[in-house]
Amino acid sequence: MRLEFTKMHGLGNDFVVIDCISQRARLDTHQIKQIADRHFGVGFDQLLLVEAPTRPDVDFRYRIFNADGSEVQQCGNGARCFARFVRDRKLSRKTKLIVETASGIIELNIAPNGWVRVNMGVPRLEPNDIPFIASARALTYPLDVSDHIIEISAVSMGNPHAVILVDNVNTAPVREWGRIIENHPRFPERVNVGFLEIIDRQRAKLRVFERGSGETLACGTGTCAAVVAGIQQGLLDERVRVQLRGGELDIRWQGEGHPVWMTGPTARVFDGVLRLYEWQ
Numbered sequence: 375m376r377l378e379f380t381k382m383h384g385l386g387n388d389f390v391v392i393d394c395i396s397q398r399a400r401l402d403t404h405q406i407k408q409i410a411d412r413h414f415g416v417g418f419d420q421l422l423l424v425e426a427p428t429r430p431d432v433d434f435r436y437r438i439f440n441a442d443g444s445e446v447q448q449c450g451n452g453a454r455c456f457a458r459f460v461r462d463r464k465l466s467r468k469t470k471l472i473v474e475t476a477s478g479i480i481e482l483n484i485a486p487n488g489w490v491r492v493n494m495g496v497p498r499l500e501p502n503d504i505p506f507i508a509s510a511r512a513l514t515y516p517l518d519v520s521d522h523i524i525e526i527s528a529v530s531m532g533n534p535h536a537v538i539l540v541d542n543v544n545t546a547p548v549r550e551w552g553r554i555i556e557n558h559p560r561f562p563e564r565v566n567v568g569f570l571e572i573i574d575r576q577r578a579k580l581r582v583f584e585r586g587s588g589e590t591l592a593c594g595t596g597t598c599a600a601v602v603a604g605i606q607q608g609l610l611d612e613r614v615r616v617q618l619r620g621g622e623l624d625i626r627w628q629g630e631g632h633p634v635w636m637t638g639p640t641a642r643v644f645d646g647v648l649r650l651y652e653w654q
């Protein structure tokens with residue numbers, strides 16, 4: 375199978391993006407993991423598939439796969455790159471795209487400079503909607519992590535997030551706790567794990583250990599979830615600039631029942647051709 379693709383990133387969270395409208399792409403989990411491999415393949419945190427809509431009120435369908443081949447419900451940095459890709463390949467001339475994902479509809483607004491403002495939808499906070507096993511909804515939950523009891527917040531942006539407040543993201547046990555919490559039995563669909571350092575009411579720092587991909591340089595949905603958790607705990611105002619390892623995102627949330635807005639850059643790195651029939 376010969377497939378054209380574009381390598382992109384949103385603040386270093388990197389993607390292989392494939393136009394499945396002008397090309398027929400049928401990839402199984404093994405092939406997705408092969409493409410994700412940073413030595414034997416192209417390498418990516420997520421694979422993004424641009425597909426024709428399945429309903430009349432949207433412009434495109436957007437599918438997302440982690441490096442471990444798992445299909446997931448949402449990807450914030452990927453949504454921005456999706457919008458840039460659609461514009462660059464002239465799949466649409468619209469500057470406002472309505473896109474269906476496995477977790478619902480998102481709205482993408484493309485600025486002339488390539489920055490994209492995304493309505494990431496309304497965050498879900500009920501444990502069953504995360505999903506997270508808890509007797510009742512709370513601001514934070516005690517969780518047993520390698521002989522510690524730590525406090526986490528649990529937020530869904532369509533995909534599940536655990537958020538931990540830390541004093542310093544640079545010294546936080548991101549890999550050690552991230553891997554344990556990612557696979558914690560109280561998260562039946564696994565979970566992304568964010569380590570949030572509050573600087574002041576309008577600024578924060580974040581590192582994210584992503585479900586199915588490990589620590590990434592940025593995580594859009596993780597940033598939205600972390601800001602929601604911070605605002606819920608009375609630590610942040612409704613507009614926050616979040617510094618991730620790969621750069622900065624602008625997040626706005628007016629509170630429960632309102633959508634989270636994320637604004638950030640996109641980057642196109644190179645175009646390439648996959649020749650999967652030649653791979654062992």
Ligand SMILES: N[C@H](CCC[C@H](N)C(=O)O)C(=O)O
Pocket residue numbers: 387419420440446447448449450451452533534566584585586587590592593594595596
């Ligand atoms: N690893 C995530 C999907 C990608 C999210 C992240 N790359 C973003 O920008 O939101 C999950 O398994 O839910």
